[in-house]
Amino acid sequence: MTIKAAHLPEERRLLAAIVDSSDDAIIAKDLDGKILTWNKSAQRIFGYSEVEAVGKPISIIAAPGHDEMPRILERIRRGERINHFETVRRKKNGELVNVSLTVSPVYDAQGRIVAASKIARDITEQVRAAALRRATEERQRLAEHSNLLAEAAPNAMIMVDNEGRITLVNSQTEKLFGYRREELLGQPVEILIPLRYRRGHHALRDLFLKAPSTRAMGAGRDLSGVRKDGSEVPIEIGLNPVTTDQGDFVLAAIVDITERKKVEEAQRRLTDQAHLLTEAAPNAMIMVDDEGRITLVNSQTEKLFGYRREELRGQPVEILVPERYRRGHLNLRGSYFATPSARPMGAGRDLFGLRKNGGEVPIEIGLNPVNTDRGNFVLAAIVDITERKASEAHRETLIAELDHRVKNTLATVQAIAQQSGLSATSFEEFRRTFDARLVALSLTHNLLRAGVWQTASLREIVAAELAPCSDGDGAASQFTIAGDNVNLNPKQALAFGLGLHELVTNALKYGALSSPRGRVDISWRVHRADESARLEFQWIESNGPTVAPPLKRGFGTKFIEGGIEADLQAEVRLQFDPRGVRCTIRAPLKQEAKRL
Amino acid sequence: MMPATSVQRPLQGLRVLIVEDEWLIAAHLKDLLTDMGCQIAGHASHQRQALDVASKAEFDIALLDINLAGSDVFPVAKAITERRLPFAFVTGYGAGHNMGPYGDRPVLQKPITALGLGNVLKKALEADGAKP
Numbered sequence: 236m237t238i239k240a241a242h243l244p245e246e247r248r249l250l251a252a253i254v255d256s257s258d259d260a261i262i263a264k265d266l267d268g269k270i271l272t273w274n275k276s277a278q279r280i281f282g283y284s285e286v287e288a289v290g291k292p293i294s295i296i297a298a299p300g301h302d303e304m305p306r307i308l309e310r311i312r313r314g315e316r317i318n319h320f321e322t323v324r325r326k327k328n329g330e331l332v333n334v335s336l337t338v339s340p341v342y343d344a345q346g347r348i349v350a351a352s353k354i355a356r357d358i359t360e361q362v363r364a365a366a367l368r369r370a371t372e373e374r375q376r377l378a379e380h381s382n383l384l385a386e387a388a389p390n391a392m393i394m395v396d397n398e399g400r401i402t403l404v405n406s407q408t409e410k411l412f413g414y415r416r417e418e419l420l421g422q423p424v425e426i427l428i429p430l431r432y433r434r435g436h437h438a439l440r441d442l443f444l445k446a447p448s449t450r451a452m453g454a455g456r457d458l459s460g461v462r463k464d465g466s467e468v469p470i471e472i473g474l475n476p477v478t479t480d481q482g483d484f485v486l487a488a489i490v491d492i493t494e495r496k497k498v499e500e501a502q503r504r505l506t507d508q509a510h511l512l513t514e515a516a517p518n519a520m521i522m523v524d525d526e527g528r529i530t531l532v533n534s535q536t537e538k539l540f541g542y543r544r545e546e547l548r549g550q551p552v553e554i555l556v557p558e559r560y561r562r563g564h565l566n567l568r569g570s571y572f573a574t575p576s577a578r579p580m581g582a583g584r585d586l587f588g589l590r591k592n593g594g595e596v597p598i599e600i601g602l603n604p605v606n607t608d609r610g611n612f613v614l615a616a617i618v619d620i621t622e623r624k625a626s627e628a629h630r631e632t633l634i635a636e637l638d639h640r641v642k643n644t645l646a647t648v649q650a651i652a653q654q655s656g657l658s659a660t661s662f663e664e665f666r667r668t669f670d671a672r673l674v675a676l677s678l679t680h681n682l683l684r685a686g687v688w689q690t691a692s693l694r695e696i697v698a699a700e701l702a703p704c705s706d707g708d709g710a711a712s713q714f715t716i717a718g719d720n721v722n723l724n725p726k727q728a729l730a731f732g733l734g735l736h737e738l739v740t741n742a743l744k745y746g747a748l749s750s751p752r753g754r755v756d757i758s759w760r761v762h763r764a765d766e767s768a769r770l771e772f773q774w775i776e777s778n779g780p781t782v783a784p785p786l787k788r789g790f791g792t793k794f795i796e797g798g799i800e801a802d803l804q805a806e807v808r809l810q811f812d813p814r815g816v817r818c819t820i821r822a823p824l825k826q827e828a829k830r831l
Numbered sequence: 832m833m834p835a836t837s838v839q840r841p842l843q844g845l846r847v848l849i850v851e852d853e854w855l856i857a858a859h860l861k862d863l864l865t866d867m868g869c870q871i872a873g874h875a876s877h878q879r880q881a882l883d884v885a886s887k888a889e890f891d892i893a894l895l896d897i898n899l900a901g902s903d904v905f906p907v908a909k910a911i912t913e914r915r916l917p918f919a920f921v922t923g924y925g926a927g928h929n930m931g932p933y934g935d936r937p938v939l940q941k942p943i944t945a946l947g948l949g950n951v952l953k954k955a956l957e958a959d960g961a962k963p
Binding site: 641 | 852853854855856857858859862867876877898924925928940941942943
């Protein structure tokens with residue numbers, strides 16, 4: 236509005252009344268800022284009366300920090316108008332007041348700008364209301380965001396006030412504990428804690444409130460929550476103190492660690508099983524890292540090498556390698572880690588381990604690379620092959636002995652054939668006598684086999700060689716056998732067997748057994764002295780045809796006199812008594828059971 | 832020391848000492864040797880007896896069974912070596928048997944043939960003759 240000069244007092248009064256009735260402060264000032272007019276609302280708003288204000292510079296209502304007045308006057312001088320400019324002014328009593336200003340130039344009759352009219356509206360209330368609205372909206376948005384955040388969180392979140400009452404839960408909390416939200420709100424937080432921990436929790440909660448800090452709850456302990464259905468769930472809890480204008484709270488973030496516990500349990504069981512497995516293994520097992528240090532041994536390793544496991548852990552594995560192989564082992568170890576594979580160590584070579592006591596043990600080693608997130612290892616499974624080596628050596632000896640025995644037996648058979656050939660007058664006779672001698676030899680072999688080629692019983696040898704005469708009608712009544720139990724070694728047994736065969740054959744052909752009335756009495760005794768024992772054996776024929784000494788000494792005679800004498804180191808007396816053949820053999824017995 | 836020409840000497844009249852613990856095999860050896868024209872210088876069937884004979888008897892060559900009723904014949908071989916007389920082993924042991932310091936001596940494997948016996952005797956005599 237442009238104020239024009241009023242010429243009529245009536246108009247002026249009317250105008251003044253309008254100005255005074257306005258709710259807005261209406262002020263006129265000249266271009267230097269001196270107040271020219273000041274209405275009632277100006278007085279109400281700014282506290283200065285018309286008398287106090289008129290003639291004063293407008294700067295009396297300037298507020299600190301709001302020094303736009305000179306710029307406003309400048310714009311007025313240029314004929315510009317300022318509309319609804321919101322700013323702050325200062326009342327007479329020093330209070331600040333929010334105002335909306337509309338400032339317009341005032342022209343004189345010649346159209347020159349001579350003053351400014353300013354309408355100031357008090358907008359303090361609106362400004363305050365707007366600020367309040369914004370703050371409320373902001374808080375609501377914040378609450379919504381917090382809620383979204385809490386709902387989106389993967390964990391259960393519970394806000395608890397300083398009396399331990401639940402003030403807020405998210406939906407994860409509902410899922411985890413099986414309660415609906417409204418069942419939890421206002422309840423003491425101990426509702427979620429197993430009975431046995433509740434009392435303790437009370438005390439701990441008080442302690443926390445005295446020195447609140449962001450930390451994990453129950454450090455080091457296994458925590459569990461209790462569900463509505465009474466079941467328990469392993470959990471981990473993070474605590475955050477929260478201070479608001481409504482008081483102090485604790486925000487608890489709760490993680491369900493059921494799965495993690497399961498995984499941990501499975502891992503622990505696996506580790507336990509691996510431990511049991513290695514401990515139960517019949518072999519020594521050693522884990523070595525890629526620097527050759529022993530990281531793990533089982534109890535078999537302790538037994539095999541004589542070290543306790545704590546003496547081995549961390550030691551270079553070469554501690555178990557005999558000195559002379561150590562350098563080589565170092566090199567081989569390096570190349571193994573360059574191209575690790577599961578394979579036996581030292582293929583084809585004899586390996587030895589070094590015991591704590593300095594002794595060596597023959598071993599076999601299987602290597603297995605083991606790659607873990609803690610590095611590359613090799614697992615060595617070590618077998619003590621002492622017994623296997625011994626049994627291999629034993630087998631070698633047995634085979635060599637068997638070979639020797641077979642060769643010797645062949646040589647014996649060869650000798651029997653040759654000697655039989657010398658005595659025989661025809662091929663038929665040779666074949667008969669040779670076959671019979673082989674059978675005699677084989678009978679003794681049978682008895683020796685039964686005695687594991689250590690001994691054979693004299694009684695059984697005698698019985699075996701007399702068996703051909705026991706056949707049929709009561710021939711057995713033609714001889715008597717009486718003697719102690721005597722065991723002969725293989726060499727003695729074989730000589731005795733063949734010697735008896737020759738006696739029996741001769742008796743059947745020429746002697747007592749050639750006549751139904753003839754008799755043979757076979758007896759032996761063992762004479763024991765301090766260290767030695769002597770066998771005295773007798774073969775006495777009677778009631779047979781009259782005996783004449785043989786014209787020619789055949790194989791039988793030679794063998795009994797020569798062979799038995801030599802092979803048993805015996806004294807042999809073979810007598811061709813006209814009443815019957817007599818043979819006495821005196822032989823030392825206390826000889827070890829010797830090899831052939 | 833036998834003259835180098837001795838290797839040409841026929842086995843006729845060669846005096847052979849037999850150390851063999853089995854009478855039958857010894858008897859066979861004696862027959863074979865006799866057939867070759869050799870003389871039997873003696874026969875021992877166990878270690879003690881063999882040591883005695885080996886150090887005293889007059890013989891040109893010895894045939895030694897390795898296993899003498901559980902004792903080995905090596906002390907006898909040593910005694911014969913000390914007398915600088917030749918010998919050969921006659922044994923049922925295979926080629927892998929530990930022959931102690933006598934691994935280079937001629938060996939006749941049992942069972943025995945006349946040909947094998949003649950060859951081993953010649954070999955023992957030749958080896959002896961080759962010695963300085």
